[in-house]
Amino acid sequence: PYVDTKVILENADKNGYGVPALNINNLEFLHYIIEAGVKMNSPVIIETSQGAMKYAGNGDFRKGAELFVKMVKTFADEVDIPVALHLDHGKDFEYIVTAIKAGYSSVMIDASEHPFEENMKRTKEIVRIAHAAGVSVEAELGQLAGVEDEAVAAENVLVNPEEAKIFVEETGVDFLAPAVGTSHGAFKFKGEAKIDYDRIKKVKEYTKIPLVLHGASSVVPEFVEIAEKHGADFGGAKGVPADILREAVKCGINKVNTDTDLRIAFVAGLREFLNNNPKEFDPRKYFKLAKEYTIKVISDRMEVLGSAGKA
Numbered sequence: 001p002y003v004d005t006k007v008i009l010e011n012a013d014k015n016g017y018g019v020p021a022l023n024i025n026n027l028e029f030l031h032y033i034i035e036a037g038v039k040m041n042s043p044v045i046i047e048t049s050q051g052a053m054k055y056a057g058n059g060d061f062r063k064g065a066e067l068f069v070k071m072v073k074t075f076a077d078e079v080d081i082p083v084a085l086h087l088d089h090g091k092d093f094e095y096i097v098t099a100i101k102a103g104y105s106s107v108m109i110d111a112s113e114h115p116f117e118e119n120m121k122r123t124k125e126i127v128r129i130a131h132a133a134g135v136s137v138e139a140e141l142g143q144l145a146g147v148e149d150e151a152v153a154a155e156n157v158l159v160n161p162e163e164a165k166i167f168v169e170e171t172g173v174d175f176l177a178p179a180v181g182t183s184h185g186a187f188k189f190k191g192e193a194k195i196d197y198d199r200i201k202k203v204k205e206y207t208k209i210p211l212v213l214h215g216a217s218s219v220v221p222e223f224v225e226i227a228e229k230h231g232a233d234f235g236g237a238k239g240v241p242a243d244i245l246r247e248a249v250k251c252g253i254n255k256v257n258t259d260t261d262l263r264i265a266f267v268a269g270l271r272e273f274l275n276n277n278p279k280e281f282d283p284r285k286y287f288k289l290a291k292e293y294t295i296k297v298i299s300d301r302m303e304v305l306g307s308a309g310k311a
């Protein structure tokens with residue numbers, strides 16, 4: 001069934017597990033996520049960026065939002081696992097309100113590049129509108145380095161746990177994404193991978209709401225190697241290893257944003273298949289290995305985060 005993201009995350013919070021939030025831009029990735037969720041008996045949070053809304057609507061983000069809601073609801077109504085649709089990194093008021101009106105389960109207002117007071121003001125406004133429509137809200141405190149669609153943050157600004165307490169009390173936001181050392185994309189760490197567990201624990205203790213880890217892809221070496229064997233150049237790619245994800249969930253993370261891992265698994269399968277099948281040009285065939293690898297990486301992540309078996 002199609003559910004509010006809050007239902008999924010409150011259950012995860014109560015029972016101490018994490019749920020992968022998986023980005024889509026098209027039908028194929030939606031198929032794969034649903035198939036993995038059903039296979040693993042795991043709740044799934046489907047998420048789309050503002051760019052995905054534009055892409056699906058061929059430039060018209062309102063059309064894209066409508067399309068995504070129809071697609072996700074169609075799949076959700078056919079399966080027994082809980083399925084939610086979330087707007088990821090909502091930065092523009094128009095996109096966020098469009099997602100709320102189109103029927104998204106939840107929206108993120110990402111005002112993290114603004115000063116604290118401004119972030120609170122913008123978040124309060126969206127909470128008021130979203131809650132009036134029965135939609136839950138995620139906000140971000142601190143900044144992740146790396147590129148987030150349009151905005152590029154220079155370097156990591158880690159969350160201030162005391163600020164987080166005030167922020168959640170003042171805004172009434174349903175979930176919070178504290179910046180704790182990760183970044184978006186495939187090149188997350190120069191040296192060894194590490195995130196600030198203490199900050200996660202403090203934010204959890206002070207806010208007592210479901211927490212979100214952004215930039216959480218592991219950048220799985222197995223798929224990086226396959227992709228590079230077949231022509232990709234991902235030198236230096238490094239993500240958040242499974243043991244760090246497990247620890248982050250123990251410290252209070254419940255929603256685990258994952259996009260890069262799906263992209264790498266898919267492109268690894270696509271490159272391998274195309275290289276080995278020069279005569280093939282049927283898209284129902286040449287996505288086969290891409291589909292298999294993407295379902296594998298999602299299934300494994302559900303095991304790592306503990307959402308497997310929890311639907």
Ligand SMILES: O=C(COP(=O)(O)O)N(O)CCCCO
Nearest residue numbers: 185214215216217257258259260
């Ligand atoms: O936090 C994340 C996931 O980040 P990643 O999958 O790159 O680790 N997201 O919000 C997904 C979209 C961001 C651009 O990839």
Ligand code: NA
Nearest residue numbers: 110112113140
């Ligand atoms: Na942000």
Ligand SMILES: [Zn+2]
Nearest residue numbers: 184214215257
């Ligand atoms: Zn993110």
